[in-house]
Amino acid sequence: MNVELYQQAIKDLARAGHGSGRLSAASASTRLDNPLCGDRITLDVRLADGKIIAIGHDTRGCLLCRAAASWLAAEVPGSSPVQFAAAHRELLALLQGAATTPAIRTSLLPFSPVREHKSRHGCVLLPFETLRRALTEAAAN
Amino acid sequence: MSFDPKALRAEFPLLMLAQPPLHYLDNAATSQIHRSALKAMSDHDMFQRANIMRGTHRLAEAATAAYEDARARAAHFLNAATPDEVVFTSGATAALNLVAHSFGDTLRPGDEVMLSLAEHHSNLVPWQLLRERRGIVLRFLPLTADGRIDLAALADMLTPRCRLIALTHCSNVTGAITDVATVVAAAHGVGARVLLDGAQQVQHGPVDVQGLDIDFYAFSGHKCYGPNGIGVLWARGEVLAAMPPFLGGGGMVGEVTPEGSTFARPPQRFEAGTPAIAQAVGLGAVLAWLSMLPWRAIRAHENELLRRLLAGLRGRSDIRILGPVDLDARQPVVSFDIAGLHPHDVCQVLDRHGVALRGGHHCAQPLIRHFGLDGANRASIAMYTTQADIDALLDGLNDVVAVLR
Secondary structure, eight states, rough: OOOGGGGGGHHHHHTTTTBBBSSSOSEEEEEEETTTTTTTEEEEEETTTEEEEEEEEEEEEEEHHHHHHHHHHHHSSTTTHHHHHHEEEEHHHHOOOSOOOOOOOOGGGGGGGGGGGGGGGGHHHHHHHHHEEEEHHHHHO | OOOOOOHHHHHHHHHHOSSSSSSBBBTTEEEEEEEEHHHHHHHHHSSSOOOOSSSSSSSHHHHHOOOOHHHHHHHHHHHHHHHEEEEEESSHHHHHHHHHHTGGGOOOOOEEEEEEEEEGGGGGGHHHHHHHHHHOEEEEEOOOOTBOGGGGGGHHHOTTTTTEEEEEOTTTTOOOOOOHHHHHHHHHHHHHHHEEEEETTTTGGGOHHHTTOOOEEESSTTTTTSSSEEEEEEEEEHHHHOOOOSSSSTTEEEEEEEEEEEOOOTTGGGOOOOHHHHHHHHHHHHHHHHHHHOHHHHHHHHHHHHHHHHHHHHTTTTTTEEESSSSSTTTTEEEEETTTTTTHHHHHHHTTTEEEOOOTTTTTTTHHHTTOOOEEEEOOTTTTTHHHHHHHHHHHHHHHHHHOO
16 A cells, blocks of 8 residues: 555655755755655755765655655765765665665565555656765765 | 536556555546546457558558547547647657657747646657757746736746747646636737647547637646556648658658658658557547546536645645645546645555555756645646545645654
């Protein structure tokens, strides 16, 4: 039942809005749109000593998209880009069911009902893809 | 003639077979297909499938006759002067692109095309692409507060360089019907042609293109109870005759030599390659069926449901209706915003009530932004919609708020 999409943990994440607002002195900034639904996120990332130390974002999107952006800002700071990439892979596995599913961290599990709703995968993945691109840009800088 | 929407539902197989019961209110995106179209397509491919034109065997003769009969039915539905004014396309988008290319090729740098901020992207992006190719100027009619095209601005914005006014006949977001007579009068004053995007109008009854005194009309089969992959461009005969081809290929030529080609007369000039024959036959069948329906009774039915929907939405303080909130000059398409709730989330929760609604920008981003939004919920009523469908939506909205807040 799709009401599970909107379980309390997801609503709490979206409502908390971790990382809402733009960062000053960002290492990189990236804006991505989901042209299918109009969701848009502008995300800033700040790095120091090879670690992501802060994420800020302006997210105009659905509850799932806002929850995913909030998750990033709450969970990723303190991680290296490689560690973020691992989380990104876990989310993809959670949604798309890769043949060799890696162990998926508990904090991502509230997103598991989205798996059954392919049209919503992009909502959850948009913030992750935005951060991935921002990190690529930061590395190039 | 009487009209019984519940009995009519039996003529739409998907509605009858859907389990659990379906409250389909996404008709502005795609309506359900009428059995006449299904049968015509099935019969065509089972009994007279062949390529059209030039074949001398009996199947080719039969297929050509069926295809041309479909063209005649489309002409009748539109009250066109002759079937030769009807060009089959893959849909309204292809029809509008055809005009932007072929009529567009007759425009010169600095010529103007007048659009509005209420257009579907299909009647906006092709003109932007033409602007890149030909250096034309696009002008955009503004909108009134309730999202109607502000025709009061037309006189000041029209110049002698305007060659075409291309507007939606009915908004796919607000349901507002454009005041065509005012547009045509203004266009004639400067010698401009008039194009109407009829994608949201034809499902609500036949159109009289001669009575409207316009030059181009475009619509899709899949929004008027017909098949996907087929649509119509109607254009006044002398306008079509003056337009160069769009796509090149078989069927649209006279003589072909290595040095060059001559081109067939319309409509074949604009139908390069093998068309979607069975789909055209299916569309012809459904247009013939639509042409016979009791439209006065259908409009009364659709308006009764529209009134119920608008009243239900207006009764909620957290809902804002986008566009006209009365029944004047509008079709039963209603977009609305629920404070703080994203349309995709709203539609997702409604789905568990069997309510099919559409959320998003509806391929009309300038119009949605006019309302200060990124997206909206849209309920669109068809002739087979029932009071139970409207009530399922209104009841479902209570659950939406309970789940998402």
